[in-house]
Amino acid sequence: MLISIVIPVFNESKNLKPLYNQLKDNLSNYELDIIFINDGSKDQSLDTLKALCQDNPICRYYSFSKNFGKEAAMLAGLKAVQGDVCIIMDADLQHPVEMIHEMIEFYHKGYDQVVAKRDRQGESIIRSIPTKLFYYLMNVTGDINLTDGEGDFRLISKPVVKSIISLSEYNRFSKGIFEWVGYRKKSIPMRNVERNEGQSSFSLFKLIDYAIDGIASYNNKPLRICFYLGSFIMCLSIIYIIIALIQTLIHGIDTPGYFTLLASILLLGGIQLFCLGVIGEYIGRIYYETKKRPHYIIQESSDDND
Template sequence: MTKLSVVVPCYNEEAVIDSFDSEIRRVLDGLPVDYEVCYVDDGSKDGTLGRLRAIAAAHGDRTRYVSFSRNFGKEAGMLAGLRESTGDAVVIMDADLQHPPELIGKMLQLYGLGHDQVIARRNREGDKKVRSALSSLYYRAVNSWVDVELSDGVGDFRLLSRPAVDALLALPENNRFSKGLFSWIGFDTVTFDYQNAQREAGETKWKFGALLNYAMDGLISFNNRPLRLAIWTGGVLTALGALYTLWIVIGALIGGVQTPGYVTLVAIIVGLGGVQMTMLGLIGEYIGRIYYETKRRPHFLVKESHGVDPRTGEPQPMASVAERDGR
């Protein structure tokens, strides 16, 4: 029998986590699989961790969780869940019920046909029109730049085979952009569409600023073309500057030196200064990523955990950082 692991990153999901757990177990109990649910508490500030403790106590060896020492972000949460998972196949999904648990059955059917990645792609019905338009524009633009293909509507909700999970865990980078990593590892992939669902409770964690930073990560993480663009932009501006200088010199030789030109000079200085600052910021972004990679810090720190040690297969009771360190 196939063993399925369901990885669920959580951040401030106290209002919905019990509903999610009841729904996911209702669905999984009706499928011909052995399963485990692996929760990752990403440093929640509400009562999420307390609810996970209660869920783990109620469901024993079919529930595992880890709790971070602080908020490390969803990328770290997914990585921790993949490391904790022991199943032949792993489903990654959110706890807010926007990823319908009923689709797991269809994922397993497609997995049984030999696919290593089964991706659920949502439509954008119910989203704000401006946000949908900007998202579509972003994916069209970014796919002309990056070295991997990113699809609009495709997120983290997917099933991965054990070989695909192992491939992801073998990638050591600190700056992780999972959408790109999922595409980069390849493997046999199939995609199906599903109806967009609204949050069951709580508020979205993806505000405009977070989405903007995420978009920048996607643009920079899988190519160096912006740096090439900086080189070409610098070359074009140098050529234009030389032509402008030649025009000024010829004009002075023919008609003499004229006083007007202050506005033009200021515009050129401000424009070139803005271009230079943009290029320096771009180069700095790449250097900053190199800086963080060289530190070799762990992706996250675990404050508390409960479940099965994936290295030994032995039961692993709830433990705090102090207990593990012998304090």
């Protein structure tokens, strides 16, 4: 059985050789096809990949012309898959190679997706609380159900790979795509592991952007919330106008309240800006989809040397 392993790479030059050695040593009983996707790294990752692929025929690399993001890197890797199954994993050594054996066992039992479910031990509160909030909001508002801790480290069968590739949308959210395509899935527990070298490129703000992408990609409920919220405020405004008119007819014109005026302006203005932001998020996605730009541009690859 040929196993294709897709590894997105962004500034991971110090981790590439140790990762390759782990894969080669732990998976020596399998035929491997290791695919590295260099996502516009600024360090020596590309040079390391060139040397690694030149000395080891089981390795291939594809290098983007710039940083297109992990979603694009995973898509490029999936399009290059030749194996019977595909393993997606990070290059930072946070994904235990030993778990691939267990994934393959469940694949032979009939599962098309075998996903590592990471625990939250050792994770900072600053990161864990927003993450839990994201999963809650995603599952409450979204059309799909995501499981906290399930990430990109997973085995997927060839039919799953073909289904994912067939989705041509520009704004990609892989966690949602994996769930949307369906197929029989099995989750296996994974211990949280710290990075081997370097620092994560995912800051808190990038995580927030990622959460917004996920929520906006798989439902239109935020737009519906704006509709209901606007309708509710409009009804309250009509009731307030009627009450104020009746009081004016009975008691005459009263001195207008500063607090009421200020509160109304701030409340209505804030709601309008919020709704415009939500609408703008969806319009922006339509804008990018209509451009039909490629998800990535490959500047060079190991195939060029064949």
